[in-house]
Amino acid sequence: xxxxxxxxxxxxxxxxxxxxxxVTMKTRARPFYALSLRSDGETDIVLQNGKNIRLIxxxxxxxxxxxxxxxxxxxxxxxxxxxxxxHPDAExxxxxxxxxxxxFRYDTLLPLFEEANRVWHEQAPGYxxxxxxxxxxIAAEIQKHRNTETQETxxxxxxxLSHMEDHYHETELNISAIAAHLHISTTHxxxxxxxxxxxxxxxxxxxxxxxxxxxxxxxxxxxVASIAKQTGFRDAKNFATAYKKHFGYPPSxxxxxxx
Numbered sequence: 001x002x003x004x005x006x007x008x009x010x011x012x013x014x015x016x017x018x019x020x021x022x023v024t025m026k027t028r029a030r031p032f033y034a035l036s037l038r039s040d041g042e043t044d045i046v047l048q049n050g051k052n053i054r055l056i057x058x059x060x061x062x063x064x065x066x067x068x069x070x071x072x073x074x075x076x077x078x079x080x081x082x083x084x085x086x087h088p089d090a091e092x093x094x095x096x097x098x099x100x101x102x103x104f105r106y107d108t109l110l111p112l113f114e115e116a117n118r119v120w121h122e123q124a125p126g127y128x129x130x131x132x133x134x135x136x137x138i139a140a141e142i143q144k145h146r147n148t149e150t151q152e153t154x155x156x157x158x159x160x161l162s163h164m165e166d167h168y169h170e171t172e173l174n175i176s177a178i179a180a181h182l183h184i185s186t187t188h189x190x191x192x193x194x195x196x197x198x199x200x201x202x203x204x205x206x207x208x209x210x211x212x213x214x215x216x217x218x219x220x221x222x223x224v225a226s227i228a229k230q231t232g233f234r235d236a237k238n239f240a241t242a243y244k245k246h247f248g249y250p251p252s253x254x255x256x257x258x259x
Contacts, residue, residue: 002033002062002099003142009086010139012132015120016080023073032084034063035138037106037113041076045069045098053098058106062099079113081135105141107166112138126221133219140215153196156182160189160201168208171234175201210246213239217254224251 045053116134209231228239
């Protein structure tokens with residue numbers, strides 16, 4: 001997959017939103033990628049070789065460049081990033097011109113797509129950089145999820161990881177809440193994490209929150225108080241204490257080179 005490549009250099013072209021009913025449209029080959037997330041829909045993509053690809057709500061798809069197709073939409077509500085690459089080693093996969101990711105961290109990714117769409121259309125100062133940062137964040141979420149999938153984890157641990165990804169921003173989320181959601185004891189959850197991943201669930205949740213916080217700090221768009229709220233901390237003071245304990249320096253000293 002494209003996002004398996006490290007250090008992609010992305011040039012964002014535009015962010016679009018669509019809400020189509022009963023549309024048939026022929027699309028000529030375009031020299032850029034299209035990454036879309038559907039909130040609702042039922043669409044058939046028919047390639048020139050006659051292959052049919054069905055897309056439905058909660059599907060994320062990546063259309064590679066130079067692809068011609070016909071789209072038959074019964075209903076299609078989606079947000080799309082158009083972008084090109086400045087990376088010489090990341091080339092389109094001719095054998096897989098459309099990559100489909102079903103139910104792919106939908107609750108985590110949908111707010112990012114919606115935020116990018118809002119920012120792009122408002123076009124306040126700095127909107128282009130903010131939308132580019134969101135696209136990189138989406139790429140990071142995709143790659144992180146794929147790396148998690150390759151680990152040999154039990155179904156129970158996989159469910160716990162997915163629950164953390166979807167709810168890490170909630171202040172009420174802790175290890176007891178995760179264990180209760182899975183209908184197991186905290187001791188059993190801890191033992192399963194140690195067996196499968198070699199770390200405790202608390203360590204993983206903290207790392208997840210800290211990685212998200214660091215990315216938000218580096219974006220330059222959010223205050224420490226806002227980041228604390230977005231990463232599951234009750235206030236800025238508790239967040240700053242946890243951040244310094246995790247990284248060895250406070251949020252105020254975060255610099256891009258630390259990222």
